[in-house]
Amino acid sequence: MKHVTIRALAKELNLSVSTISKALRDSYEISEDTKKRVLALAERLNYMPNPYASSLRGRRSKIIGVVIPEVADSFFSLAINGIESVVKEQGYHVLISLTHERLANEQSILHEFQGGRVDGVLMSVSRETVSGRHIRDLMEKEVPVVFFDRALDEVETDKVVTNDFESGYAATQHLISRGCKQIAYLTISENLSIATRRMEGYLKALADHQLRSSGKNIVQCGTDAAFNYKQVKKLLQRKKRPDGIVASVEKLATPVYQACQELSLSIPGDVKVICFSNLEIATILQPSLTTITQPAFEIGKTAATVLLRALDKKRGKPAQQQVIIPSELIARESSG
Amino acid sequence: MKHVTIRALAKELNLSVSTISKALRDSYEISEDTKKRVLALAERLNYMPNPYASSLRGRRSKIIGVVIPEVADSFFSLAINGIESVVKEQGYHVLISLTHERLANEQSILHEFQGGRVDGVLMSVSRETVSGRHIRDLMEKEVPVVFFDRALDEVETDKVVTNDFESGYAATQHLISRGCKQIAYLTISENLSIATRRMEGYLKALADHQLRSSGKNIVQCGTDAAFNYKQVKKLLQRKKRPDGIVASVEKLATPVYQACQELSLSIPGDVKVICFSNLEIATILQPSLTTITQPAFEIGKTAATVLLRALDKKRGKPAQQQVIIPSELIARESSG
DNA sequence: CTGAAAGCGCTAACAG
DNA sequence: CTGTTAGCGCTTTCAG
Numbered sequence: 001m002k003h004v005t006i007r008a009l010a011k012e013l014n015l016s017v018s019t020i021s022k023a024l025r026d027s028y029e030i031s032e033d034t035k036k037r038v039l040a041l042a043e044r045l046n047y048m049p050n051p052y053a054s055s056l057r058g059r060r061s062k063i064i065g066v067v068i069p070e071v072a073d074s075f076f077s078l079a080i081n082g083i084e085s086v087v088k089e090q091g092y093h094v095l096i097s098l099t100h101e102r103l104a105n106e107q108s109i110l111h112e113f114q115g116g117r118v119d120g121v122l123m124s125v126s127r128e129t130v131s132g133r134h135i136r137d138l139m140e141k142e143v144p145v146v147f148f149d150r151a152l153d154e155v156e157t158d159k160v161v162t163n164d165f166e167s168g169y170a171a172t173q174h175l176i177s178r179g180c181k182q183i184a185y186l187t188i189s190e191n192l193s194i195a196t197r198r199m200e201g202y203l204k205a206l207a208d209h210q211l212r213s214s215g216k217n218i219v220q221c222g223t224d225a226a227f228n229y230k231q232v233k234k235l236l237q238r239k240k241r242p243d244g245i246v247a248s249v250e251k252l253a254t255p256v257y258q259a260c261q262e263l264s265l266s267i268p269g270d271v272k273v274i275c276f277s278n279l280e281i282a283t284i285l286q287p288s289l290t291t292i293t294q295p296a297f298e299i300g301k302t303a304a305t306v307l308l309r310a311l312d313k314k315r316g317k318p319a320q321q322q323v324i325i326p327s328e329l330i331a332r333e334s335s336g
Numbered sequence: 337m338k339h340v341t342i343r344a345l346a347k348e349l350n351l352s353v354s355t356i357s358k359a360l361r362d363s364y365e366i367s368e369d370t371k372k373r374v375l376a377l378a379e380r381l382n383y384m385p386n387p388y389a390s391s392l393r394g395r396r397s398k399i400i401g402v403v404i405p406e407v408a409d410s411f412f413s414l415a416i417n418g419i420e421s422v423v424k425e426q427g428y429h430v431l432i433s434l435t436h437e438r439l440a441n442e443q444s445i446l447h448e449f450q451g452g453r454v455d456g457v458l459m460s461v462s463r464e465t466v467s468g469r470h471i472r473d474l475m476e477k478e479v480p481v482v483f484f485d486r487a488l489d490e491v492e493t494d495k496v497v498t499n500d501f502e503s504g505y506a507a508t509q510h511l512i513s514r515g516c517k518q519i520a521y522l523t524i525s526e527n528l529s530i531a532t533r534r535m536e537g538y539l540k541a542l543a544d545h546q547l548r549s550s551g552k553n554i555v556q557c558g559t560d561a562a563f564n565y566k567q568v569k570k571l572l573q574r575k576k577r578p579d580g581i582v583a584s585v586e587k588l589a590t591p592v593y594q595a596c597q598e599l600s601l602s603i604p605g606d607v608k609v610i611c612f613s614n615l616e617i618a619t620i621l622q623p624s625l626t627t628i629t630q631p632a633f634e635i636g637k638t639a640a641t642v643l644l645r646a647l648d649k650k651r652g653k654p655a656q657q658q659v660i661i662p663s664e665l666i667a668r669e670s671s672g
Numbered sequence: 673c674t675g676a677a678a679g680c681g682c683t684a685a686c687a688g
Numbered sequence: 689c690t691g692t693t694a695g696c697g698c699t700t701t702c703a704g
Contacts, residue, residue: 006698071413072410072416285621365690
């Protein structure tokens with residue numbers, strides 16, 4: 001048995017294709033009796049409509065594009081779960097496209113989407129993304145775009161983010177309240193808005209507590225694990241070693257713990273540590289890791305909801321909104 | 337500017353749609369000059385073909401369905417990366433569908449795919465999947481399916497897996513070689529082939545070393561974290577407490593470490609631990625965790641390659657193959 | 673209540 | 689080398 005089409009059903013029942021089509025969509029113009037027969041046959045032959053034929057007709061593919069830097073990251077994994085959970089309720093599917101933090105990839109993905117592959121896009125911009133040209137190009141083709149987590153300020157559209165500034169502030173204040181005087185900050189990007197906002201929170205907290213901030217205490221990390229390890233180790237080998245570290249992204253927890261172990265520094269005795277992270281495993285680290293935990297699942301869910309709403313209204317151009325879902329500071333042993 | 341179609345280009349250049357179409361696909365029947373003009377205009381108007389129109393025509397959507405239990409799992413995240421890396425080279429896209437370990441979800445997803453939404457499927461079956469009826473139904477519609485990691489023996493198609501039996505054996509033998517006499521085994525499913533194979537390896541290793549195996553040492557865990565924790569704790573509170581634990585899936589590492597801490601048991605002093613896991617973070621656990629690490633990225637890559645090949649030959653019905661990519665035992669402190 | 677026919681955007685015979 | 693035409697499978701007027 002190959003492809004069962006609407007036409008096959010029609011022939012079998014001696015009806016026209018349009019009658020079948022209507023019956024399947026439960027149109028009021030079709031008699032109950034015919035509907036029954038059509039449905040029964042469809043069931044029996046295991047009929048499934050070809051979604052692309054419908055798409056072509058109705059210009060909606062029922063596919064949502066999710067454009068993110070990586071999947072192998074607990075934040076994005078959880079966010080995808082959230083997205084999927086709401087989207088599938090409405091019969092939508094999730095198409096994942098990875099940018100690997102490269103603007104060029106992001107551009108070519110969105111460019112391809114201009115052909116109509118997806119009905120809408122949920123995205124977190126790459127680390128390299130500073131201009132929103134490619135994003136606006138897509139939006140001009142009437143494909144709604146909703147940012148989640150990593151938004152680009154410059155593009156006027158819906159955004160679902162967390163309170164990065166406040167979180168950076170809270171993380172820093174937390175370490176200060178535990179007695180830290182020399183707090184280092186590990187970051188991974190200079191132009192990512194969420195990164196700068198977190199850092200601004202850090203700087204503001206220092207200022208509010210009369211602590212001097214120094215450029216030397218802000219350490220640039222990257223995507224390469226070995227490089228990051230070296231950077232952190234160098235930081236901890238300084239004469240004036242920091243007594244607190246704010247790690248602004250999850251993957252930086254590993255080098256910090258490794259370097260401390262390597263250098264026989266005690267956490268939290270010698271250095272107190274707090275990290276932005278969604279890792280469940282934070283609790284079983286030794287010492288357990290104090291985290292700023294983002295509501296990843298919630299962010300995904302909300303972003304998807306906002307997008308579906310936009311798809312619903314469509315031309316209605318509802319005022320873009322910015323939803324902020326706060327992160328949570330979970331104090332554990334590493335900030336002792 | 338709305339949708340730029342091939343027709344718009346044709347009108348603009350006073351050419352026919354077929355000429356445009358051919359020019360865009362670089363057909364030999366079109367003069368270099370026209371090609372140039374067409375390409376230039378396409379570029380200028382930011383033309384992108386509607387993929388669904390092509391799909392309808394050529395019955396290939398250029399979309400690969402990836403059907404898995406969860407994304408929030410380092411194995412699957414890494415596998416997706418692998419899949420994406422090879423698939424995008426050939427212009428394919430990745431549609432993710434999650435079963436959440438429920439057979440019912442898996443069935444409805446595959447059923448929907450019968451409509452032709454995807455050109456091929458890469459899947460890891462859910463924990464509940466024992467029969468392959470829904471999978472065969474899809475394959476009969478000429479949609480090739482390749483299993484990766486969690487295959488269903490009963491279905492005759494390509495499979496890309498790791499050496500589960502040998503890994504279970506190696507894990508157990510490793511603990512035995514470190515002096516364990518009472519080795520418990522934590523599992524999460526009774527019918528998943530990979531789970532039973534790992535367990536068979538465990539049992540065989542015990543037998544080969546003249547150690548008695550006892551049903552009591554095999555602990556069933558589930559999806560609920562709290563439940564798993566309780567199970568593990570109970571295990572460790574027994575009179576005859578095990579001196580070694582083989583945790584057959586990643587998520588069981590957390591309860592083991594937590595319970596040991598709670599009960600003040602030393603790893604590896606009181607209990608030695610080995611876990612099937614891909615977590616990078618295994619190295620910074622205290623003690624660092626000995627793991628059986630699956631080649632997740634490789635498995636994804638290979639499975640995708642096999643699928644693309646199947647899509648290429650199509651009707652060729654190449655003999656199904658089973659590719660086995662071995663896992664690696666990485667000894668760390670927890671098995672001291 | 674049912675059917676005929678047009679057409680979504682693109683491709684591929686087949687003619688010119 | 690370029691154009692005409694006939695669909696892919698489905699939805700949707702518009703007639704019967």
